[in-house]
Amino acid sequence: MIPETRLEKRVVQTAQGDFFVTLVCGDYTHLYPGMERYGVRVSDALGHPVTQFFTNTYEYTPAMGLDAKSAAIKQADEWVEEFADHPIDMVEYFRRLHPRCLPAAEAVDVVIIQGSPRPDGNSGQVARWAASEVVRLGGTVQVIYPDDMNIHPCIGCYQCYNTGFCTFSDDMDEVFALVQRCGVLVVCAPVYSCSVPGALKVLIDRFQAYHAHRNLMGEDDTKSQAGLFFGVCGREGDANFRPLRDIATAFFATAGIPLTGSVWADGMDTKRDIRRVPGFAAEVRDCVRQALQKTEYNGED
Ligand SMILES: Cc1cc2nc3c(=O)[nH]c(=O)nc-3n(C[C@H](O)[C@H](O)[C@H](O)COP(=O)(O)O)c2cc1C
Numbered sequence: 001m002i003p004e005t006r007l008e009k010r011v012v013q014t015a016q017g018d019f020f021v022t023l024v025c026g027d028y029t030h031l032y033p034g035m036e037r038y039g040v041r042v043s044d045a046l047g048h049p050v051t052q053f054f055t056n057t058y059e060y061t062p063a064m065g066l067d068a069k070s071a072a073i074k075q076a077d078e079w080v081e082e083f084a085d086h087p088i089d090m091v092e093y094f095r096r097l098h099p100r101c102l103p104a105a106e107a108v109d110v111v112i113i114q115g116s117p118r119p120d121g122n123s124g125q126v127a128r129w130a131a132s133e134v135v136r137l138g139g140t141v142q143v144i145y146p147d148d149m150n151i152h153p154c155i156g157c158y159q160c161y162n163t164g165f166c167t168f169s170d171d172m173d174e175v176f177a178l179v180q181r182c183g184v185l186v187v188c189a190p191v192y193s194c195s196v197p198g199a200l201k202v203l204i205d206r207f208q209a210y211h212a213h214r215n216l217m218g219e220d221d222t223k224s225q226a227g228l229f230f231g232v233c234g235r236e237g238d239a240n241f242r243p244l245r246d247i248a249t250a251f252f253a254t255a256g257i258p259l260t261g262s263v264w265a266d267g268m269d270t271k272r273d274i275r276r277v278p279g280f281a282a283e284v285r286d287c288v289r290q291a292l293q294k295t296e297y298n299g300e301d
Pocket of ligand 1: 085116117118120121122123124189190191192193194195232233234235236268271
């Protein structure tokens with residue numbers, strides 16, 4: 001948990017006992033330069049939490065004319081008034097709100113994100129080699145197809161750094177739940193316009209909320225994970241993969257998973273079929289095997 005400084009504590013005296021409205025600030029500079037999270041925490045006379053509100057400096061664009069600290073003070077002012085006037089209603093209202101959490105997902109050893117919209121294309125074939133190697137070794141695997149999923153693009157609201165959750169609740173919840181518990185995360189992707197295909201890019205951007213979740217909720221330091229990236233492209237030459245290498249580095253850093261291996265196949269416009277690229281399948285399988293060895297997977301479950 002990121003430490004907080006208490007800026008102010010107000011006492012609201014009511015017939016139902018005292019309530020405390022506390023204004024806090026956390027320094028998030030280690031996540032983003034100058035990022036601060038302001039919060040308002042309400043607790044009852046026994047110190048039990050009743051509700052809380054958070055807002056951070058990155059939520060506010062220069063044109064907005066509002067800032068995080070003022071917004072938090074405004075929320076504190078409102079709650080002081082509302083708890084003074086209707087303490088029972090307020091407690092009852094917040095008691096009925098359910099906190100957000102990630103869905104329960106069965107843990108799998110390997111999660112593969114197949115980023116090409118073509119299920120039977122070259123990336124699809126690479127994903128099948130990777131998956132079959134996991135099964136051969138006695139592991140469990142789940143393949144994710146971003147193109148078939150309901151994933152809203154990131155809107156850059158930065159509200160995930162308030163709560164640890166994205167403002168959108170869609171298929172990414174399940175992706176996060178799976179990634180959180182897997183040993184190896186694999187991404188298979190073609191180069192599209194010097195980047196990755198759109199649906200995969202949307203999924204990658206949404207990992208910002210996973211970064212927020214890990215940092216706000218506390219990381220599981222005992223878990224060892226490994227990341228792999230397998231890329232294909234149409235043109236000849238390794239230079240065509242430069243953008244994908246950068247994307248892979250940024251993505252796995254955001255996910256908090258070390259990128260431990262990658263395999264690349266260029267020139268697919270002329271070679272056409274990845275199955276005819278000598279040694280590629282073996283390289284993919286080796287990579288998967290080595291990555292599994294780096295995690296806690298021992299092949300006995
Ligand atoms: C919209 C689009 C954009 C592409 N852009 C590039 C590119 O910038 N550089 C490149 O080398 N290949 C590019 N390609 C070629 C693909 O990377 C290549 O066909 C790849 O093998 C497709 O992978 P898949 O079979 O997994 O779908 C592009 C293909 C498409 C459809």
